[in-house]
Amino acid sequence: MNNPIMIACAHGTSSSQGAAEVNALRAAIAELRPGLDVREAYVDVQQPDLVDVVAGLPEGEAAVVVPLLLSVGYHVKVDIARAVKSRPGTFAAAPLGPDPRLAALLDQRLREAGVTDRDAVVLAAAGSSNANAALSVEELADQLRKLRRNRIEPAYGASAKPSVPDAVAMLREEQAGGAGAGESAGAVDDGGRVVIASYLLAPGFFHDQLAKAGADLVTEPLLPSAVLAEIALERFDAAVANGQ
Secondary structure (H helix, E strand, O other): OOOOEEEEEEOOOOOHHHHHHHHHHHHHHHHHOOOOOEEEEEOOOOOOEHHHHHHOOOOOOOEEEEEOOOOOOHHHHHHHHHHHHOOOOEEEOOOOOOOHHHHHHHHHHHHHOOOOOOOEEEEEEOOOOOHHHHHHHHHHHHHHHOOOOOOEEEEEOOOOOOEHHHHHHHHHHHHHHOOOOOHHHOOOOOOOOEEEEEOOOOOOHHHHHHOOOOOOEEOOOOOOOHHHHHHHHHHHHHHHHHHO
């Protein structure tokens, strides 16, 4: 493939701040790779819809859909796969996560929020009906555990269990009744807080729900961060190499 188009495909959000953060991510991708044609697309909520963007591509030009998503889930396996299959010369890249650099970014967000080793952490992802998404989040949790001594419990905003409020409540119960998880799992420190680490790209519906889950603190989403643009370009390059 020579000079393919990148379709930087996000989920979509009704949050103006969230939309601005994702647009800034696309701009950062283009700035890192001068001359790359980076196009906007969404699988839900916003326009232009990915299917329409793929259908409107110039005839004969190759394209790579880069999911601005954090795990393999329904949108990657169904929506993006269907759009890619609809046009010859169009390929799909892997999503942004899991990746050790995202774990490092989450660690940075936790440090920025003043989270200490005594606090228990709920790693809050959007959630998906596709089981592979939960596996991706579990892998990311393991990467984060290598960076921090906290008890880290993955949880989900929708379509998977435990839910974020249930995970918060479970860690509260452990705090009240003593460290029931054992040292090997990262026992909850009696007297520590329950913190939600937002494993979400940007502000929006799911991030807003985290404030209602009963935690003492919610970290900021991953954006803005230059590392997301770097990962997106790596995913793009890998798809180009595989498509040749």
